[in-house]
Amino acid sequence: MTDVIRVLIVEDEPLTAEAHAAYVARLDGFAVVGSASTGRAMLEAVASDPPDLVLLDLNLPDAHGLQLVRALRTAGSAVDVIAVTAAHDARAVRNAIALGVVQYLVKPFSFRTFAERLDTYREFRRGFEDRRTLTQADIDQNLGALRPTTAPDTEKGIAPETLQSIREVLRHATEGVSATEAGAATGISRVTARRYLEHLVTVGQADKDVRHSGPGRPEYEYRWLR
Known part of the structure; x- marks a missing residue:
């Protein structure tokens, strides 16, 4: 071998x-x-x-x-x-x-x-x-050796179907996506979308950066890590 x-x-x-x-x-x-x-x-x-x-x-x-x-x-x-x-x-x-x-x-x-x-x-x-x-x-x-030693990718409040929908939004986006945009694309609230986006950041499938779009409170945008 x-x-x-x-x-x-x-x-x-x-x-x-x-x-x-x-x-x-x-x-x-x-x-x-x-x-x-x-x-x-x-x-x-x-x-x-x-x-x-x-x-x-x-x-x-x-x-x-x-x-x-x-x-x-x-x-x-x-x-x-x-x-x-x-x-x-x-x-x-x-x-x-x-x-x-x-x-x-x-x-x-x-x-x-x-x-x-x-x-x-x-x-x-x-x-x-x-x-x-x-x-x-x-x-x-x-x-x-084939038996996993850690729990699968589950987290309280994270539904696999919704998570996959958020993934698809990021995968097909040509630019960074905000929680507001992800929520609108998947039919969920901004707060819920942000929770799923943060989950993807935590597990290493997305990253985030501050979006500078003028005065006011800054907004994060998320990108799929290809």
């Missing part, structure tokens, strides 16, 4: 793919080696230059992600897969585990959660390096 874990990003939404690539770039020991926006492109990429890890969105325009994982296994590929999806029904998760998906990321998630999942995956991977045999304790320790 190489020191750097080579990552293929499979995501059909360009802004989301860019965000995932930026997240990977912030992690030591990982490198993005390619991207694909369709299932066909993913299968071709894995066949021509196998990565170590695939960050796989399960809802692609030409195939469901689990169908693609089955195709990989049928072809004899043992590439590791982390499923990335907005869906989290029990049957899909169970099927993903049965197909050997090593981690599951449910959108929306922060960089903190993303980093933790990849860090635990790296520890899991290291547990098999230079080993020909494993004891029960070794196996238990390696499997335990």
